[in-house]
Amino acid sequence: MTRLTADAPFIHGDCDIKNSEFGAYVEIGLGSRILNTWFGDYSYCDRYADIANTTIGKFANIAAQTRIGATDHPLHTAACHHFLYRSASYWEDAEDDAAFFAHRASRRAFVGHDTWIGHGAMVKPEVSLGNGAVVAAGAVVTKDVAPYMIVAGVPAVPLRARLPRDLAERMQALAWWDWDHGRLRASLEDFRSLTAEAFLEKYQG
Numbered sequence: 001m002t003r004l005t006a007d008a009p010f011i012h013g014d015c016d017i018k019n020s021e022f023g024a025y026v027e028i029g030l031g032s033r034i035l036n037t038w039f040g041d042y043s044y045c046d047r048y049a050d051i052a053n054t055t056i057g058k059f060a061n062i063a064a065q066t067r068i069g070a071t072d073h074p075l076h077t078a079a080c081h082h083f084l085y086r087s088a089s090y091w092e093d094a095e096d097d098a099a100f101f102a103h104r105a106s107r108r109a110f111v112g113h114d115t116w117i118g119h120g121a122m123v124k125p126e127v128s129l130g131n132g133a134v135v136a137a138g139a140v141v142t143k144d145v146a147p148y149m150i151v152a153g154v155p156a157v158p159l160r161a162r163l164p165r166d167l168a169e170r171m172q173a174l175a176w177w178d179w180d181h182g183r184l185r186a187s188l189e190d191f192r193s194l195t196a197e198a199f200l201e202k203y204q205g
Helices: 098-106 165-174 181-186 188-193 196-203
Strands: 016-018 033-039 050-056 109-111 149-152 157-161
Touching (some): 050 098, 165 196, 181 188, 188 196
Parallel strands (some): 033 050
């Protein structure tokens, strides 16, 4: 039997998962924390990822110790400490600030299909990574990333295109990430051996 299945995610030990859903063939790495997040089919995160308030497409590759949807502290108030909103932890007669947590949860990050987020990278709330985008290790992404663009740095800036624009547009039109499991298997050798251009020529014409 294969390690990954369509029936349930493969979740390694010591994970903290709340209010999250998972598609088929998903894997969650050791010690990861997942909150208010949807993982699309075949996507995975490696060890100690911290992902909150995020919608993740299919076939996303998320390396170890990444942070997506990193939560912010309030900066417009007299204090930015979490006693403002986690107040019940400090006083028996105080309640947590439900409105603050609802606002935080609404600021969703979006990760497209066939993306790769490198080790230790951070993607801020309300940022979208286009299909095919790549985030270099250690980058801090504060702005949207175009499809098939590679970004790097702090803050992250475009480094180069992963594919030329015409091929990127054709790949998105092909949308191989929507193929069923059987078709993916039948095409496995072509995924392995063909360049992106040759793959498009064979499957798109």
